[in-house]
Amino acid sequence: MRCNGLAAIASIVALLGNVAASAQQSPAAPRAVDPTFEQWCSHCHRSGIYMAGTLGLLRKYNGSKPALLEERDDLSVAAVKAVVRHGSNSMPPFRKTEISDAQLDALARYLAKQ
């Protein structure tokens, strides 16, 4: 990575500060983190300058929706499943040897807050 990527990261690090701040202000999650989220999604979709997923969603929504997936309240089970199995932008899809259908059910319900 260099050039455009570096410049873009520099310009949104400040926004990430806002993400972290809003995360701190949110009430503590009342339930345990889904283990599939922890294993497969957290490295990309939590707060931090190297989190490609969070950066991408920050770019996409520019503050109109939370960049952190666990803070979203508009995700449906079907949408989560579709993104995991088909990918989205530079996020690749995940195979069934990585995330089984049963694990995907639980992950989708976790992110859809069901």
Place this chain on the structure above:
Amino acid sequence: MRLPPGVSQGDFDRSLRDFAAAVGGDWVFSKEDDVRLYDDSYTPFFGEPDKQYQASAAVAPITVEQVQQIVRIANRYNIPLYAISTGRNLGYGGSSPTYSGCLIVDLKRMNRVLEVNDREAYMIVEPGVSFIDLQRYFDDHNHAFLVATPDPGWGSPVGNALDHGISPVAGDNFGMVAGLEVVLPNGEVLRTGMGGVSMSHMWANYPYGFGPVLHGLFSQSNLGIVTKMVFWLVRKPEMEQGFSVTSYRSEAWQPMIDAAQQMRQSGLLYVTGIGSPIRESMSTNDGRQPYGVPAVRALHARRDGGSITEWEQLGRDNHIPVARVVGTARGPAGIVRATLEHARDVFAGIEDTELKLEKPLDYSQSNPYRPRIEFGGLGAQETSRGHFYFSPVFKPSVEDLLDINDTIRKVMLDAGDADMLANYGWSSGWSVTYPKACMILIELLIHDNVELNRKRRNLYVKLVDACGARGWAEYRAPVAFQSTVMNQYSFNNHILLRFIETIKDGIDPNGILAPGKSGIWPKRLRKV
């Protein structure tokens, strides 16, 4: 359903039943939705599905014996196989085969860390273990070793090493391999090095054994399916600290590089790098100007690329140095500090240079090499469909750095690709793998625009050919370009490839393993 070329529907169906009998029905994937998950998610053929390499089905074994059975079944029906470790070699093909119709052997379920030896600093792992899995294992079991991770962390240490992947931790990841266990194309299991001695306790300790050293044959090749790998490990250091040395005078550049390289060759430094900040400032702000230096872009766009004098003047005018080297010291704090003091003394002997220390990294507080998913900053970029890399190898010298950059710049200029010229018309070189070689990594982004993707693929081939004609070839290549890259290795009428093909024909007469991998085709598919 896509059939393997030359295989009848009846034979394919029978093979799927046999594969299911070997691994269990749940671990054979032949439905369209499941098989498409093995497509290259960063394909340079985005928007052109007819040009993409696609699998026919996939099978996911969990034991070596199952891999043996799969290979024997494939021979029975002439089914081409393509093995993946975790399938996350993104930018180089991911889980995609090199030949459409291959049946993917997905080794992700073979995910055991079989041994970590604290005293002797080695481990034995299966291919499905990811860098993230390994970090978790080290954390859970208090093993004080670094994970030699690239990006993304879902990748496999085994798969990465087999593709000659690099990391700032170990540099040459395949260089840390002491032994392999391989299922050969006839289904037999081979262990390399001291693993060749029955019941030996020495497999991890001495990589050569006796006779020809074989483990290199199974890297970037299609001569077997690797099911275990013995790695030597890098101990977690106390600290790490980098430095950079810059100059506004071009005459200081080669002495600076020589000094850094000598420290590297003496084992004092790990990663080193060479560059020219003013020449690279066409699109980076270098902390000074928000959109790069317009005069720099103009000079790169000029056919002759500017003289040494012009670049020095541009550097002085913009307060950006013309020459730079960087290096990193790692180890016990006292030794790192002494190394940096030594560096200060060495570079003080070269006129008009300035040495700056980077912030030290204290490993007791954090690990800078924890596996992560950054995708090379893709999340922060305009692109939406991934990337692939052009990555030639050259000498760490001013002459080679200037020459290769000039060659690349002119290819971009001739192609009329202003965006690539603005971003990659000049690149620094990183000596990550060996002290004697540098690499340039040029990222080609994949877009929704089919025509632009085609233009970038053409540019890639032109870059490979232009650099190859000057003696620089790639260390690694995306699946779509592996034959193009192998074609650069043309000494004595391509004897390198012809020799590998002779081995291929001997041990894989049916040509079932990964046809086309690294440009190595079995006899039945070889173009004369």
